[in-house]
Amino acid sequence: MGRISTQSAGEVSDEALLGALADGDQQAVVAFVRRFQRRLFGLAVTLVGDSGIAEDIAQEAFLRIFRHASIYDERRGSVATWALTITRNLAIDSLRVRRAIPIPSEDRVFFELVSGYRLPEEAALVDEDARRARAALATLPLEQRRSVVLATMYGRTAAEIAELESIPLGTAKSRLRLGMARLRTNMTRLEVQ
Amino acid sequence: MSTDQIDPKACAAIREDLSEFALRLVSGRRRAEMLEHLQTCSKCSAQLEEDVLVADALLALAPEIDPPLGFESRLAKRLGERSVSLRRRRIRLAAMAAAAAVAVLFGFGIGVIATGHTSGGPASQSANLTEARLVSGGRAIGYVYLASGSPAWMFMSVGDANWSGTVWCEVTSTSGNVATVGRFDLIQGHGAWGVPLKDSSSHVRSASLVDAAGVTLATARLTS
Ligand SMILES: [Zn+2]
Numbered sequence: 114m115g116r117i118s119t120q121s122a123g124e125v126s127d128e129a130l131l132g133a134l135a136d137g138d139q140q141a142v143v144a145f146v147r148r149f150q151r152r153l154f155g156l157a158v159t160l161v162g163d164s165g166i167a168e169d170i171a172q173e174a175f176l177r178i179f180r181h182a183s184i185y186d187e188r189r190g191s192v193a194t195w196a197l198t199i200t201r202n203l204a205i206d207s208l209r210v211r212r213a214i215p216i217p218s219e220d221r222v223f224f225e226l227v228s229g230y231r232l233p234e235e236a237a238l239v240d241e242d243a244r245r246a247r248a249a250l251a252t253l254p255l256e257q258r259r260s261v262v263l264a265t266m267y268g269r270t271a272a273e274i275a276e277l278e279s280i281p282l283g284t285a286k287s288r289l290r291l292g293m294a295r296l297r298t299n300m301t302r303l304e305v306q
Numbered sequence: 307m308s309t310d311q312i313d314p315k316a317c318a319a320i321r322e323d324l325s326e327f328a329l330r331l332v333s334g335r336r337r338a339e340m341l342e343h344l345q346t347c348s349k350c351s352a353q354l355e356e357d358v359l360v361a362d363a364l365l366a367l368a369p370e371i372d373p374p375l376g377f378e379s380r381l382a383k384r385l386g387e388r389s390v391s392l393r394r395r396r397i398r399l400a401a402m403a404a405a406a407a408v409a410v411l412f413g414f415g416i417g418v419i420a421t422g423h424t425s426g427g428p429a430s431q432s433a434n435l436t437e438a439r440l441v442s443g444g445r446a447i448g449y450v451y452l453a454s455g456s457p458a459w460m461f462m463s464v465g466d467a468n469w470s471g472t473v474w475c476e477v478t479s480t481s482g483n484v485a486t487v488g489r490f491d492l493i494q495g496h497g498a499w500g501v502p503l504k505d506s507s508s509h510v511r512s513a514s515l516v517d518a519a520g521v522t523l524a525t526a527r528l529t530s
Pocket of ligand 1: 312316317318320343347348349350351
């Protein structure tokens with residue numbers, strides 16, 4: 114599976130930065146926050162749809178990353194993936210508690226992902242892993258793509274997707290399952306290429 | 307139980323919900339059922355692992371958005387508060403002693419002492435107890451105690467909840483995995499129980515009470 118990298122050429126690697134952080138390097142803390150805050154906040158706000166709650170989640174994610182920097186296991190994925198996973202889990206847990214669900218259809222990120230139409234200003238930011246994920250998603254039938262995006266990026270359960278799209282629960286479940294299975298195959302293939 | 311003894315129909319039913327499970331979207335009773343199956347079925351576990359990888363890879367699509375102004379300074383403040391809490395450790399020692407007393411009071415003491423002995427040395431020294439308040443809607447409704455050892459044990463006492471009936475306890479590890487470790491009943495807002503944990507206690511980040519519908523009722527943060 115692809116590794117998400119956030120550093121530009123000449124910068125210290127994400128892994129090295131996390132290592133310095135684990136050793137208690139205060140400058141590394143600042144550098145790490147500056148490098149990741151836009152991504153962690155971006156994911157959190159996508160999932161919860163509320164800037165205030167998203168800030169709280171992104172901050173909590175940073176605190177957990179700092180606390181557990183020394184136990185990061187690179188075999189489980191890149192530093193960015195790990196950081197984003199922590200953020201997603203916190204955001205999904207907060208969704209479960211709040212029960213309120215933001216409406217995704219007006220969201221430009223959602224629009225972009227389910228339509229495949231890339232908005233020009235975002236294009237420059239898309240890195241290699243995002244490009245690969247996007248390419249894999251593009252191969253899915255639209256219904257499957259939408260279900261996968263709703264579940265992975267917006268934390269929607271199959272039941273919530275069924276209600277949102279007014280489709281039977283079984284249909285929502287099978288779309289998600291088939292979409293994930295297809296992505297698995299496609300991502301492995303794209304990885305090999 | 308080995309994998310080949312598992313009913314294929316059971317696997318098919320698990321596969322229905324496996325993608326959602328990988329995305330942390332399954333909770334409560336269903337999560338508990340699935341965890342039970344996954345513990346014994348290597349095929350479904352392997353499938354889960356792949357779904358998790360796909361889900362993680364899709365996180366690369368998260369948009370980059372500037373956090374609100376002042377994000378860094380507010381984070382710095384929270385980091386500062388964390389180092390203050392380290393200085394409070396001395397005071398917390400007294401709280402832990404109180405917690406140990408409560409554990410004995412609830413009849414958990416035997417468990418702590420027994421597990422403490424497995425690593426040798428006197429129980430009172432090897433039984434390292436961590437205590438955390440169980441919070442619901444900003445209000446403390448009980449305590450969670452984590453006793454290290456092999457296996458580690460978790461104890462929970464709820465004394466002042468606004469709800470009654472069956473609740474499930476979910477434990478979140480530092481790596482973000484959620485496991486349902488048990489279910490128990492609250493009678494008129496009261497209840498207490500203890501359970502051995504399969505994973506080491508040092509990896510427990512938090513413990514939550516979840517109702518049958520998957521709603522988190524209360525959470526205790528067990529930071530190490
Ligand atoms: Zn199975």
